Amino acid sequence: MRRCIGCMESKEKKALVRIVADADGGVLLDRTGKAQGRGAYICPDPGCFRLARKKKAIARNLGITVSESDLDRLSEEFETYGEK
Numbered sequence: 001m002r003r004c005i006g007c008m009e010s011k012e013k014k015a016l017v018r019i020v021a022d023a024d025g026g027v028l029l030d031r032t033g034k035a036q037g038r039g040a041y042i043c044p045d046p047g048c049f050r051l052a053r054k055k056k057a058i059a060r061n062l063g064i065t066v067s068e069s070d071l072d073r074l075s076e077e078f079e080t081y082g083e084k
């Protein structure tokens with residue numbers, strides 16, 4: 001079980017997606033579950049992303065500074081997550 005950094009509910013790992021800090025100091029949505037690096041788990045739900053963003057939970061959980069442009073890009077990925 002892993003805890004979503006947005007709604008803080010514990011769920012099965014496979015019900016969540018990982019946001020991973022990459023080697024270049026950026027962040028990415030780990031759709032494969034195999035990306036290297038420190039990750040934070042979150043529901044594939046735009047609402048949970050908005051909560052996590054508001055609480056600055058992504059930067060805190062990853063231990064990095066996350067730029068607004070990265071957050072905007074992630075936000076778009078969450079909005080379209082189920083469509084891909």
Ligand SMILES: [Zn+2]
Pocket residue numbers: 004005006007008009042043045048
């Ligand atoms: Zn959640």
